[in-house]
Amino acid sequence: MGILVLSFLALGACGMNLLPSKDTWYMQHYIIMQDFERAAYKELTVEGREEFQILFWKFRRPESKREFLKRIAFAANAFKRENFRQPWNTDRARIYLLNGSPAAVDYRQTDNWAMKVREGGGGVTGIAAERDKEDIQARTAEVWTYQYEKQMIYYAFSFSKPNKWKLSQGDFAGNRFLGEFEQQSRERTYGITDIDQYTKELENLKEIK
Numbered sequence: 001m002g003i004l005v006l007s008f009l010a011l012g013a014c015g016m017n018l019l020p021s022k023d024t025w026y027m028q029h030y031i032i033m034q035d036f037e038r039a040a041y042k043e044l045t046v047e048g049r050e051e052f053q054i055l056f057w058k059f060r061r062p063e064s065k066r067e068f069l070k071r072i073a074f075a076a077n078a079f080k081r082e083n084f085r086q087p088w089n090t091d092r093a094r095i096y097l098l099n100g101s102p103a104a105v106d107y108r109q110t111d112n113w114a115m116k117v118r119e120g121g122g123g124v125t126g127i128a129a130e131r132d133k134e135d136i137q138a139r140t141a142e143v144w145t146y147q148y149e150k151q152m153i154y155y156a157f158s159f160s161k162p163n164k165w166k167l168s169q170g171d172f173a174g175n176r177f178l179g180e181f182e183q184q185s186r187e188r189t190y191g192i193t194d195i196d197q198y199t200k201e202l203e204n205l206k207e208i209k
Helices: 002-010 024-032 035-042 046-058 062-078 091-099 173-190 195-207
Strands: 104-109 112-117 139-148 151-160 164-168
Touching (some): 024 046, 024 091, 035 046, 035 195, 046 195, 062 091, 091 139, 091 151, 091 164, 139 173
Antiparallel strands (some): 104 112, 104 139, 139 151, 151 164
């Protein structure tokens, strides 16, 4: 795994740009939204966006919102060293909000690789223990591993001074399924309950001035 990660990171970091900081709701929900929802939201007035935010969760299961709020709470504590005011506005936080806790976390600390495997089911157990007091300066790379059907999906983060972790891209075989995996995460965890009625009500929001 260490060799793979080193070659992965050698391709260079290309972390997500920070999202606009004035719309906190959009920042927090952007990663779990469907493409058509992002497009619709951007076209709305301030009043229309407020109604959108209500509809967004109205057409999702109550347990979906509970899971999202749990992940937001975890991100607020776990990634605050990167962005104290908006910890969810970081690469690692966005991946966590979408996919939840990884099956395993590999990280490089000084010259050694170590792995932490998730214990138990979903939730935050996989990375909770080390996040709150992590020594961000001691690590140079970190890889999160997820299972997708028979494939392994990898997210690699490289350290950027003074305290940022940037999502990197590479050529892992399983990552050709990355888009499908992320769409599955959106649908399984945050699936829309009545897409026809939902899109109809979103269309009506365009009339709000």
